[in-house]
Amino acid sequence: MKQKKTPFSIFWHKFKQRKTAMVAGIFIVVLVLTALFAPMVAPYDPFETDYSLSMMGPTLDHPAGTDVYGRDILSRIIYGSRISLAVGFTSVFVGALVGVTLGLISGFFGGFLDGLIMRTSDVLFAFPGILLAIAIVAILGPGLINVVVAVSVFSMPTFARIVRGSTLALKESLYVKAATSVGASKKRVMFVHILPGTLGGVIIYFTMRIGTSIITAASLSFLGLGAQPPTPEWGAMLAESRDYIGVADHMTIFPGIAIFLTVLFFNLFGDGLRTALDPKTK
């Protein structure tokens, strides 16, 4: 029996061939589940201090050791996954929402609006993300919510550019012209006919961006501008470990591995998506 080839089945067929991306996808699912069910998965309370256990190396009871206050590092990492995933996902989502809308307007209407939006995104684009984020946090003050705002802002310009590019192309396509000719409103053409066509690029960039956002957010917390102690945030945990390098190496090693693997798997997953959605590959 011959299966019908839908766009999704073609995508799925190509995506399955990318073993690393499949593994990365499974890891991400496990990570999300861990974050959702953190209270059930974590062996200890992430805030419970016990000075008799201060800075113990990895043992069977505490597989990732304990920190200065005797808190279980594994439990803190598990709870930290909630923060990193939430910050990474929310900031990219907000950035995508605003960026996609602006890109759609920019490409669809052209003219003055297009010039304004694109020049603004050029200025934002020229600025390295972390500096922009620091400047925004300097205005808004430290804290996780402000980190989300800061990271969203620097995700916007790329989304706007991607969507503007595909909007320009789709605007000239036959089916959009057909829709216009039968009297579809501008709003309908923009959101029903053009928007879905731009989403492929958006989804790829969305996935790739989550990793970068997690790193940026963790960096800001490491610099003392994001999550504040005693919040179990990965970057903040690494900041706490700085004074004990050489004394308690595990405090530096484990939270870093958590960031590294999370970002790595999001990047591998994004790479796989890109290859699978690219019409040039077989």
Added chain:
Amino acid sequence: MIKYFLKRCIAILPVLLVVSILAFAFVHLLPGDPARMMAGDDADAATIEMLRQELGLDKPLPMQYFTYMGKLAKGDLGMSLRTKIPVYDELRLRYTPTMYLAMAGMAWSVIIGVFFGAVAAIYNGKWQDYTAMLVSVSGISVPQFWLGLLAIQLFSVHLGWLPVAGYTGKFSELILPAFTLGATVAAIMARFTLSAFLDVLDEEYISTARAKGVTETLVMWKHAFRNALIPVITMVGLQFGFLLGGSVVVETVFAWPGLGRYMIEAVAVRDYPVLQALLLLYSFHFVFINLLVDMVYALINPEIRYE
């Protein structure tokens, strides 16, 4: 050629104008009254009023902007609220360490990144390709501050080969910070070189060269590599901006007395004149780097030059 350069130079003027307005507006975007903030929490009303007049905050905004630009032209960036030293003098001291670190990071990462990217392209689909790209995707995924901490842990604390931190002018102090700063860029360069190289290998002149019997080594290094370098050079310029951003984190990890660490200190105590000056300084760098990239690109790529 000269016409193209002049056109590019003129095109950055509006960008510089926007940047200067943004930096000026920065202090006014802050919640609250700038004079009160600069005077500190325990200042009385009279002191705040005096400061307001001294800073010209009682004048209309456009007037304030022109005063600000006039001072800027004379190199007057205001006083640091924390140290009461002119910001200009503070920045001058910290400029060299940052540039020294950024150049060192750039140098090693471009050489290594381009080399591994080229190797991955030449051995496309073989183990060399997979290894280079695995290292590269790891390099993009590793947080710089963690890499720095691990490097200190291994090479400074446990092996004792290199100093933990510091800036006294010794080369050994540069190695770990420059390694950490360049790691991400090296990874990005490798990926970018790979795709640029593969694009070039699809070109017809490569087939021509092969068809006329040029050896494979010569095709790769003379025909393909040199052409693949054109987009790579643009990337180098863009990555320099990324590197300056990364230096904020790396300088903090290694207690490197540069602009980035100064910026974090300024954010922590809300030293606004310093932040304003740094934003301006960084933005000007990015604008000029982009200009430089455009010009170098025109120099090596005749297609653009004669457009």
